[in-house]
Amino acid sequence: MKVMKIDKNDWAGGIGKIQSSYRLYGPVKGDAFHDFKALEKGELPDLNFLNTRISPKSVVYPQSEIMFEYSLDEKNPDHHIMKDAAKDYSPKAILGIRPCDAASFLLVKRNFDTTEYKDPYWIRSYEATTFIGYACNNPCSTCFCTTAGSGPFNEDGLDILLTDAGDCWYAKAITEKGEKLLNAAGWNTIAAGGSLKKIASLKKEAEAKISSLVSTDQLNNKKTTELYEAPFWEDVSFACINCGTCTFLCPTCWCFDIQDENSGCSGVRMKNWDSCMFPLFTIHGTGHNPRGTKLHRVRQRFMHKLKYYVDKYENGIQCVGCGRCIRSCPVNIDIRRVCDMMNSYDPEACACPVK
Amino acid sequence: MQNPYMPYPVRIDEIITETEDRNLKTFKFVFLNPGDEDKFSYRAGQFAELSVTGKGEIPIGIASSPTEKGFVKFTVNKVGLVSSYLHSMKVGEIMGIRGPLGNSYPWDTLEGKNVVIIGGGFAFTTLRSSIVSMLDPANRKKFKDINVIYGARTPGMLLYRDELATWERRDDIKMHITVDAANDPDWKYNVGFVPAITEKKAPKADADTYAIICGPPVMIKFTQPVLDKLGYGHDHIIMSLENRMKCGIGMCGRCNIGKEFVCKDGPVFTLAQLNATPREY
Numbered sequence: 001m002k003v004m005k006i007d008k009n010d011w012a013g014g015i016g017k018i019q020s021s022y023r024l025y026g027p028v029k030g031d032a033f034h035d036f037k038a039l040e041k042g043e044l045p046d047l048n049f050l051n052t053r054i055s056p057k058s059v060v061y062p063q064s065e066i067m068f069e070y071s072l073d074e075k076n077p078d079h080h081i082m083k084d085a086a087k088d089y090s091p092k093a094i095l096g097i098r099p100c101d102a103a104s105f106l107l108v109k110r111n112f113d114t115t116e117y118k119d120p121y122w123i124r125s126y127e128a129t130t131f132i133g134y135a136c137n138n139p140c141s142t143c144f145c146t147t148a149g150s151g152p153f154n155e156d157g158l159d160i161l162l163t164d165a166g167d168c169w170y171a172k173a174i175t176e177k178g179e180k181l182l183n184a185a186g187w188n189t190i191a192a193g194g195s196l197k198k199i200a201s202l203k204k205e206a207e208a209k210i211s212s213l214v215s216t217d218q219l220n221n222k223k224t225t226e227l228y229e230a231p232f233w234e235d236v237s238f239a240c241i242n243c244g245t246c247t248f249l250c251p252t253c254w255c256f257d258i259q260d261e262n263s264g265c266s267g268v269r270m271k272n273w274d275s276c277m278f279p280l281f282t283i284h285g286t287g288h289n290p291r292g293t294k295l296h297r298v299r300q301r302f303m304h305k306l307k308y309y310v311d312k313y314e315n316g317i318q319c320v321g322c323g324r325c326i327r328s329c330p331v332n333i334d335i336r337r338v339c340d341m342m343n344s345y346d347p348e349a350c351a352c353p354v355k
Numbered sequence: 356m357q358n359p360y361m362p363y364p365v366r367i368d369e370i371i372t373e374t375e376d377r378n379l380k381t382f383k384f385v386f387l388n389p390g391d392e393d394k395f396s397y398r399a400g401q402f403a404e405l406s407v408t409g410k411g412e413i414p415i416g417i418a419s420s421p422t423e424k425g426f427v428k429f430t431v432n433k434v435g436l437v438s439s440y441l442h443s444m445k446v447g448e449i450m451g452i453r454g455p456l457g458n459s460y461p462w463d464t465l466e467g468k469n470v471v472i473i474g475g476g477f478a479f480t481t482l483r484s485s486i487v488s489m490l491d492p493a494n495r496k497k498f499k500d501i502n503v504i505y506g507a508r509t510p511g512m513l514l515y516r517d518e519l520a521t522w523e524r525r526d527d528i529k530m531h532i533t534v535d536a537a538n539d540p541d542w543k544y545n546v547g548f549v550p551a552i553t554e555k556k557a558p559k560a561d562a563d564t565y566a567i568i569c570g571p572p573v574m575i576k577f578t579q580p581v582l583d584k585l586g587y588g589h590d591h592i593i594m595s596l597e598n599r600m601k602c603g604i605g606m607c608g609r610c611n612i613g614k615e616f617v618c619k620d621g622p623v624f625t626l627a628q629l630n631a632t633p634r635e636y
Contacts, residue, residue, distance in 0.1 A: 255608030
């Protein structure tokens with residue numbers, strides 16, 4: 001695929017042009033952190049960031065989304081019947097998404113786009129989106145993408161990969177969707193022959209900076225029931241306060257709730273993000289809760305990402321190594337450590353060394 | 356793209372109070388759009404989300420049989436927000452149902468086999484669907500002996516009492532109805548807990564005999580050792596699970612036991628399958 005060279009002076013103009021045919025989302029700095037927002041006309045994304053605090057999953061999958069509307073007024077002939085809410089699936093683009101976050105959508109797609117059922121909200125929104133990635137020249141210390149199926153220059157799930165080459169941008173078109181956006185932006189100067197080489201060397205440098213790794217090769221061979229009963233869950237979950245920050249920030253967490261919300265004689269049925277960290281997530285009407293303790297819930301989070309998902313799709317772990325859950329956990333629970341404990345768990349081994 | 360979250364609109368056609376404590380009611384629904392009944396084509400053992408507009412949805416086993424046409428029936432225990440509101444609703448009111456959802460009892464496997472149905476309390480709804488379906492003249496010859504062990508706390512807590520009496524009089528199904536205790540001097544059936552009656556009445560295990568168990572956890576806990584003693588293999592013990600659900604289509608993430616979703620991969624599992632999963636139900 002073609003690589004375009006974008007002169008830094010042409011940057012703002014191109015973004016303005018993109019906005020005439022796309023709803024554009026990009027990183028914006030708040031008080032202390034960057035987060036993805038819908039950009040106003042003329043507003044520029046701020047690419048001076050390592051990664052956003054919250055993943056960009058809400059661009060495709062809003063935290064709260066109305067599915068249906070209804071009337072409870074019996075004078076209305078269609079009262080109590082669900083009606084589709086109006087939706088906007090016109091083209092949108094997300095600029096500055098990190099490669100790990102873009103790859104996360106491919107993992108989540110396996111949940112929402114299945115042979116039996118298709119979630120029309122997630123799929124339509126995903127299909128309307130063009131993903132303009134931003135290669136990581138300087139990964140964080142908590143990044144472990146290279147051993148989690150992704151990487152600082154990984155192209156999976158991206159339509160375009162932007163690389164900051166110092167004096168200019170290189171934009172590599174990965175899909176036709178990406179080429180279309182580059183045309184719309186008027187970024188059509190083909191980069192000189194050395195650009196691919198330059199990108200490859202930046203990639204090599206960036207990958208070498210990632211020092212934190214996980215091993216996942218044995219997860220598939222472990223017995224589910226043995227991992228479930230492993231003694232280390234007590235230790236792993238001990239400090240957890242079930243705040244749910246990890247699942248909220250995670251680009252690959254997709255769990256949701258469905259709620260009706262009434263206002264007078266009308267209302268909406270909506271999907272809201274939910275979290276396996278909360279007791280209400282699984283409690284039965286009788287009061288019985290199959291995941292009644294925080295140990296159950298912490299174990300569910302890790303077993304889902306690192307064992308159930310691995311077994312169900314046979315395509316790696318449900319984690320892209322972005323490191324957000326590690327950076328934001330108030331009690332320093334580290335998925336890298338848990339992953340290695342699971343990967344190396346041997347139920348036959350004695351808990352303490354025999355002398 | 357078909358929207359799996361959109362319920363079919365239905366009208367409540369009939370409400371029957373089933374038990375003496377009035378906590379269980381059977382709702383008979385008629386589809387508002389005639390074409391929707393064909394789309395809602397189901398097998399015994401499946402469930403649906405009952406959608407009470409403005410309150411929410413609840414996953415409930417389908418109590419009517421695929422052989423019964425023109426309506427669908429659900430028996431609902433009054434427990435939480437949605438089921439309590441549903442209990443206050445009247446004939447003629449409009450709501451929705453979404454489904455059918457989940458797998459079903461394994462009817463292909465059960466064909467040509469002896470079937471032992473073991474039920475307790477209000478978990479008899481999809482078992483009723485199964486019995487009505489198996490006893491249909493077009494289906495009865497597909498199965499060998501049918502035994503039904505069904506227990507409740509008292510005679511007044513048994514579901515579908517008229518139908519139970521009708522089945523008692525038939526010679527192509529062996530009914531073993533029991534109650535924990537009878538306050539009725541005319542009670543002419545068994546007295547005792549389901550596990551004890553199972554031990555006495557259930558046929559001996561063989562390769563051609565399958566047991567379907569559905570009931571409260573305590574009943575299952577004490578019935579399983581009895582079936583082990585009778586020699587039932589764990590792949591010949593079929594169970595239907597319940598868990599908290601929302602989407603019913605394997606996406607919202609709460610009802611899983613290991614990698615299996617109770618809503619989509621279940622709710623029916625063999626005990627052999629359950630032995631390989633975490634017991635989070």
